[in-house]
Amino acid sequence: MKPKFFRKVLKNRMTVIFEKRELPVVSVAFAVKQGGINELEEEKGISHFIEHMLYKGTPTRNAKKIADEIERNGGELNGFTDEAITAYWCKMPSENLKVALEVLSDMVKNPLFDSKELEKERQVIFEEIKMRRDNPMIYTYDSIQGYLYDKPFAVPLIGTHESMNSINNEKIIKKFKEVYTPKNMILCVVGDANFETLCDFAEKNFKKQKGSIRQIPLKLKNQEKIEKRKGINQANLIFAYHSPLANNDLSYSAQALNVLMAGGMSSRLFSEIREKRNLAYSVKGEAMINGGYSYSIIYVGTKKENVDKVKKLIIEEFEKVFRELKEKELNEVKKQIIGNYKISLEDSRVQMVGLLAYEITGNAEKFYEFEEKIKKVKLEDVKNLAKKAIEKYSFFALIPSH
Numbered sequence: 001m002k003p004k005f006f007r008k009v010l011k012n013r014m015t016v017i018f019e020k021r022e023l024p025v026v027s028v029a030f031a032v033k034q035g036g037i038n039e040l041e042e043e044k045g046i047s048h049f050i051e052h053m054l055y056k057g058t059p060t061r062n063a064k065k066i067a068d069e070i071e072r073n074g075g076e077l078n079g080f081t082d083e084a085i086t087a088y089w090c091k092m093p094s095e096n097l098k099v100a101l102e103v104l105s106d107m108v109k110n111p112l113f114d115s116k117e118l119e120k121e122r123q124v125i126f127e128e129i130k131m132r133r134d135n136p137m138i139y140t141y142d143s144i145q146g147y148l149y150d151k152p153f154a155v156p157l158i159g160t161h162e163s164m165n166s167i168n169n170e171k172i173i174k175k176f177k178e179v180y181t182p183k184n185m186i187l188c189v190v191g192d193a194n195f196e197t198l199c200d201f202a203e204k205n206f207k208k209q210k211g212s213i214r215q216i217p218l219k220l221k222n223q224e225k226i227e228k229r230k231g232i233n234q235a236n237l238i239f240a241y242h243s244p245l246a247n248n249d250l251s252y253s254a255q256a257l258n259v260l261m262a263g264g265m266s267s268r269l270f271s272e273i274r275e276k277r278n279l280a281y282s283v284k285g286e287a288m289i290n291g292g293y294s295y296s297i298i299y300v301g302t303k304k305e306n307v308d309k310v311k312k313l314i315i316e317e318f319e320k321v322f323r324e325l326k327e328k329e330l331n332e333v334k335k336q337i338i339g340n341y342k343i344s345l346e347d348s349r350v351q352m353v354g355l356l357a358y359e360i361t362g363n364a365e366k367f368y369e370f371e372e373k374i375k376k377v378k379l380e381d382v383k384n385l386a387k388k389a390i391e392k393y394s395f396f397a398l399i400p401s402h
Contacts, residue, residue: 006195007364012208013183016199017355017364019190026191027348028100029089030108031356033186034179036083037292038214041152045159046167046175048081049125053172054088055079056117058110061103069103083157084290085360091349094192101198105205108180115169122164129158136229137282137301140236140398143227147394148240148295150219181211188356188364190348218293222394226307228401235304237397239314241389243287243294246361251289252373253381257389258287258296260325260333260382261317268317269298277313279306291361296389304399311395321386327379338371 004020035047057063070077075092088107090100132138146154155163187202220242244250262269262285270283280302287296300310344350358367 031087
């Protein structure tokens with residue numbers, strides 16, 4: 001059955017996207033088309049910093065009141081900053097949709113940006129930076145982008161101590177006023193609601209304003225590095241390669257290749273590295289596919305002594321795919337991807353995030369073409385992408401120094 005989907009760009013230039021569902025639950029998000037990909041090196045982390053500050057209060061709601069109004073009405077409240085988007089969302093009973101819209105819109109329109117709170121939150125982010133560095137797996141994930149792209153995109157989304165120290169209240173407010181305008185915003189709702197009601201709310205509560213988001217050209221590269229660290233016992237490694245962008249149909253072939261290689265226990269590399277050779281506990285893949293940047297990764301946690309062996313096995317397996325992949329195996333992978341896609345549709349919050357991702361790259365309605373696009377993935381395209389992956393790749397490993 002075709003989903004009941006609606007999309008409209010309002011007079012104030014805000015985009016409203018909505019999927020109607022009958023269950024008495026709604027997932028609601030206000031999002032801006034701004035993330036790490038839009039930041040200069042000296043302001044790295046500012047999008048994430050603003051996200052934190054928007055939960056600190058408005059003239060009519062302090063931080064506790066924001067949380068209370070959502071949670072005491074049976075809802076969940078959270079947000080996220082990604083490379084291409086920052087979003088503020090809640091999930092709650094649909095009878096309380098008005099509360100969700102009022103609280104979230106107040107947050108994204110009227111943040112206080114109290115200077116004392118900003119300094120306190122800066123310390124929280126410093127702890128988050130330390131936490132990410134101290135976790136070897138997260139650190140490896142954060143690092144690999146720096147071996148695929150030049151600065152500023154190479155710098156982690158969360159920023160550095162230097163960039164975070166340089167961001168003051170004046171810079172935060174300036175960036176907020178530039179970015180958080182209706183033309184840069186999306187209201188996304190999935191659940192039991194009325195589309196006209198959503199559009200009316202967004203039109204009445206947001207005035208048309210000028211706004212801009214900086215577009216920074218990306219410079220691609222390929223680089224390898226092994227870094228040593230005291231106090232860890234396992235080597236964490238990532239093999240990564242550039243993929244076709246989301247607005248290219250070949251991006252679906254890239255997703256198929258990533259699942260084939262490391263998408264679960266049935267994948268080639270899980271079977272080869274863990275099941276056959278017992279070289280690792282964790283073997284997994286991820287495709288970071290977006291409209292402005294795109295790359296795929298293979299992550300493995302293993303012994304320091306096995307890093308070269310695991311890397312060699314990864315390269316050999318890509319070679320085998322290029323030489324030997326058959327239509328039957330590719331069709332099985334397609335079936336797996338489509339099945340996982342259908343399972344994900346069950347959760348309105350996951351669906352909301354998926355629709356936002358597609359809207360950022362063009363039009364959310366294309367989200368519903370996913371199954372057909374995967375079915376049309378060609379064997380030769382997957383094989384050629386496997387060949388390209390080992391011709392130009394990046395590699396990073398964090399290993400024990402002892």
